[in-house]
Amino acid sequence: MTLKHTLDARRYLVLAVAAGVIAVALFLVATIGQVQAVIDLIAEQSQETAKLKSLEGKVVQLQAVTTPTIASQSELVNLLLPSQKPLLELLNTLNTVSTSAQISLDSFELSPGELSSQSAQVAEVPNVSGTGVLSVEFIASGTLGQLNQFMSTLEQTTPLITITELSLRSGLEQKAKIKTLEELLAEPYRAQLTIESAYFTQTVDAALDTQLPTISADQERILSDLAVFTTTITPPQTEIIGGGLQDLFGIQLPELEQK
Amino acid sequence: MPDVINFVRDQRKRLTKLQVRDKLFLRYAAIVCGFSFALFIIVVSSRIYLSLQVKQLIERQDLQRAQIQAQESNERQYLLFAAKLEALSKLFINRRNKQEAINYFSTLFGADVLISSIKYDSISGELEFGLRTRNVFSLNEVIDTLRTPQVRDRFESLSFKDLSRTSSAEYQTNIRLTLK
Numbered sequence: 001m002t003l004k005h006t007l008d009a010r011r012y013l014v015l016a017v018a019a020g021v022i023a024v025a026l027f028l029v030a031t032i033g034q035v036q037a038v039i040d041l042i043a044e045q046s047q048e049t050a051k052l053k054s055l056e057g058k059v060v061q062l063q064a065v066t067t068p069t070i071a072s073q074s075e076l077v078n079l080l081l082p083s084q085k086p087l088l089e090l091l092n093t094l095n096t097v098s099t100s101a102q103i104s105l106d107s108f109e110l111s112p113g114e115l116s117s118q119s120a121q122v123a124e125v126p127n128v129s130g131t132g133v134l135s136v137e138f139i140a141s142g143t144l145g146q147l148n149q150f151m152s153t154l155e156q157t158t159p160l161i162t163i164t165e166l167s168l169r170s171g172l173e174q175k176a177k178i179k180t181l182e183e184l185l186a187e188p189y190r191a192q193l194t195i196e197s198a199y200f201t202q203t204v205d206a207a208l209d210t211q212l213p214t215i216s217a218d219q220e221r222i223l224s225d226l227a228v229f230t231t232t233i234t235p236p237q238t239e240i241i242g243g244g245l246q247d248l249f250g251i252q253l254p255e256l257e258q259k
Numbered sequence: 260m261p262d263v264i265n266f267v268r269d270q271r272k273r274l275t276k277l278q279v280r281d282k283l284f285l286r287y288a289a290i291v292c293g294f295s296f297a298l299f300i301i302v303v304s305s306r307i308y309l310s311l312q313v314k315q316l317i318e319r320q321d322l323q324r325a326q327i328q329a330q331e332s333n334e335r336q337y338l339l340f341a342a343k344l345e346a347l348s349k350l351f352i353n354r355r356n357k358q359e360a361i362n363y364f365s366t367l368f369g370a371d372v373l374i375s376s377i378k379y380d381s382i383s384g385e386l387e388f389g390l391r392t393r394n395v396f397s398l399n400e401v402i403d404t405l406r407t408p409q410v411r412d413r414f415e416s417l418s419f420k421d422l423s424r425t426s427s428a429e430y431q432t433n434i435r436l437t438l439k
Contacts, residue, residue, distance in 0.1 A: 009274055012281035019288035023295035031295065034302040041309035048316040055323035062330045065337045074340040081343045081350075131346050144373075155358070160347070162354050166377040167389075196381070198350055204338045206331065208324055213341040222348050 054211060061212045073223055079158040079231050081200045085134050086159040090197050092234045093157050094138070101150035103142030110136040130202030135164075140191045147191050154195070157230045165194035353381055356438040360386055360414070364434070367404060371397040375431065384438040391431050398422075398430040405434070 007014060064070075082089060087110070098105050140150055147168070154161050168191050215223070327334065357379050365374055368390070376389035392398040404410065405417065416437040423431045 010277065010281055012278055012285045016281060016285035016288035019285065019292040023288065023292035026292075026295045026299050031299045031302050034299070034306055038302055038305050038309060041306060041313060045309055045313050045316065048313055048320065052316050052320050052323065055320055055327065059323055059326050062327065062333055062337075066330070066333050070337070070340070074336060077340055077343045077347060081347055083339075129346075130342065131350070155354070160350060162350075162357070162379075162381070163377070164379045164381065168373070168375045198346075200339075200343050200346060202342055202346075204335065204342050206334045206338055208327055212334070212337060213345075215341065215344065219344050219348050222344070222351050225351070 051209065054209065058211055065212065073226070076158070076226055076229065076231065079233070080160045080226065080229065081131070081198060082159055083200050085132070086197050086199050087134060089159045089232065089234045090134065090136060090161070090195075093154070093159065093161070093232045094136075096232050097150055097153045097157055098140065101142065101146050101153060103140050103146045103150050105138050105140055107139045108136065109138070110134070130200065131198050132201045133196045133198050135194065135196050137165075137192070137194045140193055141188060143186060144189055147189055151191075151193075153230070156228055158232055159197050159199070162196050162198075163193060164196050165192070167192040353384070353438075356384070357386055360436065360438060361388070363413070364388065367410070368401055369397070372401055376433075385435060386438055387433055387435045389431060389433050391425075391429050393429060395430060398432070401432070 079089075094105060140147060142150065151163055151166070155163060168189055170187060170189055361374070361377065371393040373391045374388050375391040376387075378387040379385075390401060392401055402419070405419070410417065414436045416435075418435050419432055420435060421431070421433045425431060
């Protein structure tokens with residue numbers, strides 16, 4: 001009776017206490033938990049916004065890199081640094097350049113390696129990771145002018161060739177002691193050359209969320225330097241020509257077959 | 260006349276006073292409760308809004324990813340191009356130094372001097388080339404030229420070795436330098 005009377009008399013206080021308890025409970029139980037979730041969402045939103053910007057940037061970059069200029073530069077770079085040992089390309093280039101410089105080549109020595117063997121392991125270019133070298137030795141014969149033209153053209157032709165060793169000697173058996181400059185220039189020389197051709201061995205992985213690499217100013221300069229390179233395009237070898245047992249040396253001429 | 264003591268009236272007065280104070284407490288409590296509720300509503304709304312925003316961002320990301328995937332072959336080609344270009348730029352630096360040195364020395368001497376051999380070690384960056392001179396006077400000129408400050412400043416590591424004379428009275432020497 002007394003409690004009921006007291007509660008009746010202090011009903012506003014009871015309501016105030018109840019409201020206070022509800023307010024505190026609402027704040028402690030519901031709001032604080034939600035605030036933490038909101039803070040996490042704000043962090044997630046900024047993270048996702050950054051990711052979206054990065055992806056949008058990549059889409060723009062991809063649109064920019066599909067221009068014909070980049071495509072032609074890419075083609076030239078692929079010719080200069082092919083993704084396989086450039087043996088055929090190298091021989092093709094040597095043939096083209098030697099014909100153009102009117103010199104003769106002989107005594108080829110090369111070690112292209114064997115398939116699926118220890119010797120097939122690539123010889124890496126020092127300081128340049130992800131590249132291998134194919135080394136070829138040969139003798140080039142011609143006058144000094146022709147050899148000079150041959151060597152300077154060789155280093156300006158695809159694939160990328162670097163002359164690492166050169167040994168020059170006169171092609172004449174007997175030397176005249178005193179020669180004029182004209183005689184010296186007309187004299188045949190034999191140049192023992194070692195050349196190296198680099199090729200690309202690295203594997204390239206594409207990840208969706210990573211940005212495309214940018215081309216630095218130095219690389220831009222190199223791309224402009226590449227414009228002077230002469231390209232020799234070697235058709236890819238897709239079949240083995242010959243190998244049949246019939247007419248191995250091409251003796252059976254059509255006339256003979258008709259008879 | 261003695262004072263009248265009215266307990267009921269005093270009690271009612273006291274109660275009225277307490278109820279006025281209680282009403283004030285209730286008002287404050289109601290304000291706090293309303294504020295707390297409003298805060299709760301704001302926080303919950305923010306959470307819903309942010310969740311929607313994040314969802315939209317993820318949807319837009321998926322669209323962008325689909326666009327990127329559609330151009331996967333272009334991306335691979337470009338990545339290969341960029342990686343090869345980086346390797347080429349390193350190779351070019353080595354080559355350029357070598358070519359510049361050879362061009363410099365081939366124009367440094369006169370017609371009586373022939374560069375008869377070149378040996379380039381790409382590992383150590385050492386470049387060695389043999390010079391053949393037609394007579395001892397040309398050899399002296401070569402040595403004097405190579406000792407000039409212009410040449411020494413440009414190639415600090417320059418050194419001579421293996422001086423020899425051939426049967427046809429030509430002189431040969433080797434020059435070695437390390438390219439930076």
